[in-house]
Amino acid sequence: MTPKPLGTPKAEFLAGVRQALGRADVPPTEPYPRLTDTTSELEVQAIEVRRRLAANLPALLDQLADMAAKGGWNVHRASGTEEAVGQIETIVKESGATNIVRSAQEVFDQVPVDAALANQGTKVTTVIKDHDNPREALREEIRQSGVGITGADYALAETGTLVVLPRKGLSRLVSLVPPVHIALVRAEDLLETLDDLFLLRRLEYHQQGGEMGSYLNFITGPSRTADIEMTIVEGVHGPKEVHMIILG
Amino acid sequence: MPEIKTQDFSAASVAAIQNPKLRRALDRVASGFEVARLDRVAEATPKVWEDWKQQARDIKAHTNEHLDYYLDLLHTNVTAAGGQLHFAKDADQANEIVAHIARTRNVKIATKSKSMVSEELALNPVLESIGVEVWETDLGEYIIQLAEETPSHLVAPALHKSKEDVAELFSEKLGIPYDEDIYHMAATAREVLRDKFMEADLGISGANFVVAETGTLVIITNEGNGRLSTSAPRIHIGITGMEKVIPSLQDLSIFLRLLPRSATGQRITSYVSMTTGPRRSDDEDGPEEFHLVLVDNGRSRMLADPNLREALYCIRCGACLNICPVYARIGGHAYGWVYPGPIGAVVSPMLVGLKQAKELPQASSLCGACREVCPIKIDIPRMLLDLRNKTAESPDRNLRSASKSERALAGLYVKLMGSPRLLGMAVWFANLLQKMERILPFSHLTKDRKWIKKSLVPPLSKWTRSRDLPALPKRTFHDIWKKDLSRDDS
Numbered sequence A: 001m002t003p004k005p006l007g008t009p010k011a012e013f014l015a016g017v018r019q020a021l022g023r024a025d026v027p028p029t030e031p032y033p034r035l036t037d038t039t040s041e042l043e044v045q046a047i048e049v050r051r052r053l054a055a056n057l058p059a060l061l062d063q064l065a066d067m068a069a070k071g072g073w074n075v076h077r078a079s080g081t082e083e084a085v086g087q088i089e090t091i092v093k094e095s096g097a098t099n100i101v102r103s104a105q106e107v108f109d110q111v112p113v114d115a116a117l118a119n120q121g122t123k124v125t126t127v128i129k130d131h132d133n134p135r136e137a138l139r140e141e142i143r144q145s146g147v148g149i150t151g152a153d154y155a156l157a158e159t160g161t162l163v164v165l166p167r168k169g170l171s172r173l174v175s176l177v178p179p180v181h182i183a184l185v186r187a188e189d190l191l192e193t194l195d196d197l198f199l200l201r202r203l204e205y206h207q208q209g210g211e212m213g214s215y216l217n218f219i220t221g222p223s224r225t226a227d228i229e230m231t232i233v234e235g236v237h238g239p240k241e242v243h244m245i246i247l248g
Numbered sequence B: 001m002p003e004i005k006t007q008d009f010s011a012a013s014v015a016a017i018q019n020p021k022l023r024r025a026l027d028r029v030a031s032g033f034e035v036a037r038l039d040r041v042a043e044a045t046p047k048v049w050e051d052w053k054q055q056a057r058d059i060k061a062h063t064n065e066h067l068d069y070y071l072d073l074l075h076t077n078v079t080a081a082g083g084q085l086h087f088a089k090d091a092d093q094a095n096e097i098v099a100h101i102a103r104t105r106n107v108k109i110a111t112k113s114k115s116m117v118s119e120e121l122a123l124n125p126v127l128e129s130i131g132v133e134v135w136e137t138d139l140g141e142y143i144i145q146l147a148e149e150t151p152s153h154l155v156a157p158a159l160h161k162s163k164e165d166v167a168e169l170f171s172e173k174l175g176i177p178y179d180e181d182i183y184h185m186a187a188t189a190r191e192v193l194r195d196k197f198m199e200a201d202l203g204i205s206g207a208n209f210v211v212a213e214t215g216t217l218v219i220i221t222n223e224g225n226g227r228l229s230t231s232a233p234r235i236h237i238g239i240t241g242m243e244k245v246i247p248s249l250q251d252l253s254i255f256l257r258l259l260p261r262s263a264t265g266q267r268i269t270s271y272v273s274m275t276t277g278p279r280r281s282d283d284e285d286g287p288e289e290f291h292l293v294l295v296d297n298g299r300s301r302m303l304a305d306p307n308l309r310e311a312l313y314c315i316r317c318g319a320c321l322n323i324c325p326v327y328a329r330i331g332g333h334a335y336g337w338v339y340p341g342p343i344g345a346v347v348s349p350m351l352v353g354l355k356q357a358k359e360l361p362q363a364s365s366l367c368g369a370c371r372e373v374c375p376i377k378i379d380i381p382r383m384l385l386d387l388r389n390k391t392a393e394s395p396d397r398n399l400r401s402a403s404k405s406e407r408a409l410a411g412l413y414v415k416l417m418g419s420p421r422l423l424g425m426a427v428w429f430a431n432l433l434q435k436m437e438r439i440l441p442f443s444h445l446t447k448d449r450k451w452i453k454k455s456l457v458p459p460l461s462k463w464t465r466s467r468d469l470p471a472l473p474k475r476t477f478h479d480i481w482k483k484d485l486s487r488d489d490s
Helices: A010-021 A039-055 A057-070 A081-095 A113-119 A135-143 A194-207 B006-017 B020-044 B046-065 B067-080 B091-104 B116-121 B123-129 B139-146 B163-174 B182-199 B225-231 B249-263 B299-304 B309-313 B319-323 B341-352 B369-373 B380-393 B404-417 B420-439 B460-464 B477-485
Strands: A074-078 A099-102 A123-126 A147-150 A154-156 A161-164 A180-186 A215-219 A241-247 B084-088 B109-112 B133-136 B202-205 B209-211 B216-221 B235-241 B271-275 B289-295
Touching (some): A010 B299, A039 A057, A039 A194, A057 A154, A057 A241, A074 A081, A081 A113, A081 A147, A081 A180, A081 A241, A099 A135, A113 A123, A135 B182, A154 A194, A194 B249, A215 B225, B020 B046, B020 B249, B020 B319, B046 B067, B046 B249, B046 B309, B067 B084, B067 B289, B084 B091, B091 B123, B091 B202, B091 B235, B091 B289, B109 B225, B116 B123, B116 B235, B116 B289, B123 B133, B139 B182, B163 B182, B209 B249, B216 B225, B216 B235, B216 B249, B299 B309, B299 B341, B319 B341, B341 B369, B369 B380, B404 B420
Parallel strands (some): A074 A241, A099 A147, A147 A180, A180 A241, B084 B289, B109 B133, B109 B202, B202 B235
Antiparallel strands (some): A161 A215, A215 B271, B209 B216, B216 B271
């Protein structure tokens, strides 16, 4: 059953728009290049994106670190997982948090933070909905936590941006509600530009038969506002301290 | 729609100019946003910047030329993603759609992230009238909601308030001790609103862009309130103008480069949140229902006018406000409606009616700075002139911006300038008056006799109220030309 739309029926609304444009129902005659390209054309472009990335990886990782720092991230480079775990231990210790939450992403198989943090007396909750952990309980847990740790779907060198997509085991609130957010970025998460990202997302959208996923979030630096006298205050609704740990 | 005060523009701007507190606030904007924007343009290089602007303009022009097609495509894809798209022809209809959703879903608390269109609709009182608690969550919007005011800037709605104003407001409305520390005040808002985010049934957002290809709503924020509003409550309603649609997901990159740089001088904002439909079954969180309300509310009038259509390309970055010498002196409220500044002087007359807002197109020196900073290359001065032309030449007397006497004077001026003989006589007569004035006791000329400080004759007296008028020189150019300069080369 399709719910009845409210307001003006589509046909009537569109007729009004056409009347304003002073013409009948005529679709664009020129093909719009970023709409009419086929999946296989997109695939070719995506291969080129990957090739360019592989050819410049070290320089692009440096660019990511540079742009992320400019965007307000505290950037940490880690040559191996041990170093990354050590950095997380330090950040959590310095935050003074006793409870923290993390997402249930693949990256935590590589970077085993739970045991290390438990050793220093921090309670770590993995946020994944199941019978024992209903939504409301998890929400409360996130609210009480001092630090949230997540992985990345992508990281953009152009802007120093962490890109997050919906998946099981990744609540948006983990990167948003606790006052400190730590993001783990692997070299394979890297992309160069916004164009590259949107190209890959479009390709995936078409490959998935028109499924975008419910959200696509960019995070660049801490939550901030300048709404009172143009003075920048960090941590207004989201975290005031954000760390990006770059592996590799 | 909110109360329209555009007809009071003259009086409101005089009052605003005399408000030193507002002046300090406006100085902060000019030195903040615009300086940062210039840094970003230099960093990108002016050539690349120009290229980005052209690309963005091309996308907007194409989309508006085919708006019916892209709205249809958007409808298909919002629906395919499990969301609902509602079309509203005016403010009442848009408000009724939101109210209907709130009523039928038993909504008690709604949190809102910043939305200029919802200001345009005056949505909050409608929701409150059916018993919904509405919380603005953008810090600036929260402040003006508490103060029961309207935004004075597209990007920084509460910029007209000093920290002392906000401290007093918080103390009075929230019952907390007076504390003018900006960090503490932001923390207070965080505390108050965090509870509301978690309790809210409904999250309302605007949209910076909606993508036709995928049915995606895009919001660009710094505080994180947009992310909370669109992910924590069980229903999400996005409300925006029908012109916000863009064709492809890949069109977004150019706008994400231009908008933050033009608005606040940031390379990118802290958050860009792109939502497509409601939560899927595997998602950890997100709303169960997703609605998008697209509003016409007078926009088709702009679309129908080829001279004003490009006003619909606006992405509401506020750069034209930050550079405008008029906005810099009178601020946003004097414009009398939701959209201030140069773009507001074009948009407001089209949305509220030229009759009520006929003074707004006059609020410009036509210096062209707005056109120069606009990331979509919108020719605002050209449109202001077009609107002035419409008000000057309209057969409808109520539409005309100039008073009867002003029109008569202009007619006289045309006659005078059209006849060398009449002009010569007028100059002779004016010179005589000027000489007489010097020997009379109430001399109005300065010592060097080049400026008239105060004239007694209207409309010159109106001019000399705020600036000097150049005095007539001893000899006119015509005279010099005839006697000294012109020579027969043959």
